[in-house]
Amino acid sequence: MKKKYILPLSLLLQILIVKLIALFPEGVEKWYSNGLYPKIAFVSRNSLGWIPFSIGDVIYFILIFFLLRWFWKNRKGFFKNWKTNGLTIMSWFAIFYFFFNILWGLNYYRVPLNKKLGIPKEYTLAQLEAFTDKMIRKTNALQEEITGTDSLAVTIPYTETEIFTLAIKGYQNLPENLKEFQYKHQSIKGSLLSYPLSYMGFGGYLNPFTNEAQVNILKPKYNCPMTTCHEMAHQTGIGSESECNFIGFLAAIKNEDVYFQYSAYNFITRYCLGNLEKMEEGKSKPFFEKLNKGVVKNLDENEAFWESYHTPIDTFFEYFYDNFLKMNQQKDGLESYSKFVGLMIGYEKIS
Structure with missing residues (x-):
């Protein structure tokens, strides 16, 4: 041959x-x-x-x-x-x-996390509504705690390097049944490719060849703690995006730092509202109206950022990555990111 x-x-x-x-x-x-x-x-x-x-x-x-x-x-x-x-x-x-x-x-x-932990993934509209209401209350409370008012957006006072270091503390506080995902040996960095990542629609990524967690340093900084925790979850050996959101969320809310907690609760609230809208058009509106003005300003900041980088490039990479995920045991593609809401609802039942 x-x-x-x-x-x-x-x-x-x-x-x-x-x-x-x-x-x-x-x-x-x-x-x-x-x-x-x-x-x-x-x-x-x-x-x-x-x-x-x-x-x-x-x-x-x-x-x-x-x-x-x-x-x-x-x-x-x-x-x-x-x-x-x-x-x-x-x-x-x-x-x-x-x-x-x-x-x-x-x-x-590897074995899906919901099977390992016995987490039910399915949930009803009523369960999602109750969970969304709970997440909104937590997000509002943290926003007011940080700013002292309900009308100011949260601004994180840390550098990216400080955020990367602080993120490890949340992993040290993971629940006992998730201790295998404790994080060791830090390798988290702001990506040199942040501009291309922004046009591609990515907030961060794990380099599978060097095991470096990369964070897009151009996106609104209030997102950075949650994004960092998500990419760290990939480093612990999790491939599934929904499971990385799940582990990253728990690591962020278990962090004693209030900015990490706010970043996580703001993140899951956005996904809860999106999931409500998918289940029934217009269902998210009454919940959105419960958000503090400061929380809405952060959500608008995030939306404006991604809109400013929206081109056919990110549309192509969404299509590419959607199919890449489907070829790698994530049949829901990009939709799998939002599936972590179901994991959290189910996890609360068994906790």
């Missing part, structure tokens, strides 16, 4: 192996998520966490440069040489796919 076919064929073999592994979530949980992965994360985060900038972002810059350079050099007759170019692309993708899964990606196939 010619060498140029080895990597492309290995990609097909890898896909089959991953699909087979996905059939055994208990095995993934034991041997990877609680076996190999923590060791990989230990090495990655201790090696790179102390560096003040994102090594992963630098690697992406370099890879994008060489990718564009390769396309430019091969632009003439690109489709005429479709076989050679196609094999080259598949070879690079095979390498990417291998390291993605070995270094972090297999966490997508």
